[in-house]
Every structure is written in C-alpha cells, then in structure tokens.
Amino acid sequence: MTRVMHKNDINFTGKIVWITGASSGIGEALAELLAGKKAKLILTARRADVLATLAARLDTAVKTLPADLYEADFKALTTAALNAFGNIDIVIHAAGVGQRSLAAVTPLQVYRQLMEINFFAPVAITGQLLPLCRAHMVVIGSMSGLMGFPGRSGYAASKHALKGYFETLQVEQDVPVTIVSPGRVQTNLSLSAITASGEAHGVMDEAQLKGIPVMECATRILKGVARQKKHVIIARKEQYLYWLHWWWPRLYYKIAKKYSFVRDK
Numbered sequence: 001m002t003r004v005m006h007k008n009d010i011n012f013t014g015k016i017v018w019i020t021g022a023s024s025g026i027g028e029a030l031a032e033l034l035a036g037k038k039a040k041l042i043l044t045a046r047r048a049d050v051l052a053t054l055a056a057r058l059d060t061a062v063k064t065l066p067a068d069l070y071e072a073d074f075k076a077l078t079t080a081a082l083n084a085f086g087n088i089d090i091v092i093h094a095a096g097v098g099q100r101s102l103a104a105v106t107p108l109q110v111y112r113q114l115m116e117i118n119f120f121a122p123v124a125i126t127g128q129l130l131p132l133c134r135a136h137m138v139v140i141g142s143m144s145g146l147m148g149f150p151g152r153s154g155y156a157a158s159k160h161a162l163k164g165y166f167e168t169l170q171v172e173q174d175v176p177v178t179i180v181s182p183g184r185v186q187t188n189l190s191l192s193a194i195t196a197s198g199e200a201h202g203v204m205d206e207a208q209l210k211g212i213p214v215m216e217c218a219t220r221i222l223k224g225v226a227r228q229k230k231h232v233i234i235a236r237k238e239q240y241l242y243w244l245h246w247w248w249p250r251l252y253y254k255i256a257k258k259y260s261f262v263r264d265k
C-alpha cells in the first residue's frame, strides 16, 4: 500500500545527507533508499573500496569520505563533508560496533573502544557541525540504549550516553534530532561485535538473523525522519521488554537476567 505523504513531511529529493557506517547494514540500506529518492549522499565508513562499489551502484550524486571514526580528525572530516556538496541537510549517525562480553571480564580498553565509535564520534561530528550548519541529526541508538541487556554493558552504556546527549541537544537548541532505537535487525553487527579480548565475535547470532529485515528497518527510519519524529522505536520482542522495564520492573529484571549472551549464538 502506498503511504500518503503528510504535507509537513520532509521531501528527501535533492537533500544532502551524510551517512556514517554506510558500508553495510542499516547505513547501506538507508543509502539505497535515499538514492532512490534522489538525495545527494556523502558516505563514510572505513573501507574505501566497499564505499566506491556502493557509490557506483547508486543512481544519484554520491561522494565517498572514508574514515576510521575510532581515530578520525573530526575537524578535517566534517570540513570535507561540508565541502562535498556545499552544505549538509541531514546527518545519519549509523556507524557503530556491538559487544559480546560479560561486564565481569571486560577490560577498560573494550569500553573505551565502544565509547569512541558509538558515542564520541557522533558527538565530535555534531560538535564540529553545530556552528556551521543546522543539519537534522539522525542517531541510530538501540533498545539497549533504553535498558540493560546481558553481554552488552559497554554497548548499552554507549547507546544510553548517545540518547542522553542528543535528547539534551534537542531541548537546548533548535536542532532537529531523531533518535532511533531499533531492536535486533538482520545485519552483520554480531560478527564485528567486540569481545573481552578485543577481537571480533565472528559469529552470526541466531537472534540477529531472526531480527527485523534491514530494508524494513531503514524504511521505518526514513518515515520517522520525514515526519521529524523525536524518537522512533523499531522493535519486536524487545519492545515488550522495554514496556515491562517501565511498568513491571521486577518482571523485566527476571526476564532480562535469563538472556545469556552465550544463548544468543
């Protein structure tokens, strides 16, 4: 069924959209959908070759801006992004890394790595852009940014921090912000998730495979952004756990405790 556009919906045609984490998963799906709407795209992720292949596939104006957000020169990066098309209308902060390790065995360095990519990078980019342009900030948080979950202490902390920063930004300043909190989505996130040793998990979790299809997630993200929603939850079972967390916390703690990240495999 075709969705009828609301008169105040953002029309993405011609909009300049900077997507971080564009090389795979949710970022890549958003790039594909936005290319179909003829947005002008700036694509960032670490692998230049993957970004170039994606750009060649997209039927719209695309500039690639490869960067490792763990250790980027954020001033140079945002300057290059602004110079790509002369302005930026929307930034989608989709780059992120997952975690698979219990808090008791997770060294501080793993927490630092998660915070650098999931929290400090979007904050650094936003801080550079705020004085220069009034871009709509779209932040890909997580249901783990709304409640705790076993094996995700650092990931949940980084996503809670992200929500805290951007929610505060939108009440402090006239900056449009959409915070997106997805539950599990069918992407490679579990493969690259960091373990206690600092190595990648390298396993595709069954629960991840049963998540929301990535195109459905991206479509719902764009719908939320078009409507200028402040918070969009895109989740299945996790949504019920979240409501329990609010309305029946004792039951939330009981159920959440039973989820071992080991069982996710």
Ligand SMILES: NC(=O)c1ccc[n+]([C@@H]2O[C@H](COP(=O)([O-])OP(=O)(O)OC[C@H]3O[C@@H](n4cnc5c(N)ncnc54)[C@H](O)[C@@H]3O)[C@@H](O)[C@H]2O)c1
Pocket (backbone or CB within 6 Å): 020, 021, 022, 023, 024, 025, 026, 027, 044, 045, 046, 047, 067, 068, 069, 070, 093, 094, 095, 096, 097, 098, 117, 140, 141, 142, 143, 181, 182, 183, 184, 185, 186, 187, 188, 189, 192, 208, 211
């Ligand atoms: N897949 C899920 O179940 C799920 C659920 C909730 C939230 N999210 C969030 O969605 C976002 C996208 O994840 P995804 O599921 O598409 O996974 P993904 O692994 O397919 O995509 C992650 C993207 O981030 C990029 N990235 C990772 N580290 C980077 C670095 N150091 N520098 C630059 N880019 C880097 C990757 O190259 C990739 O493009 C993440 O922020 C993730 O936390 C995912």
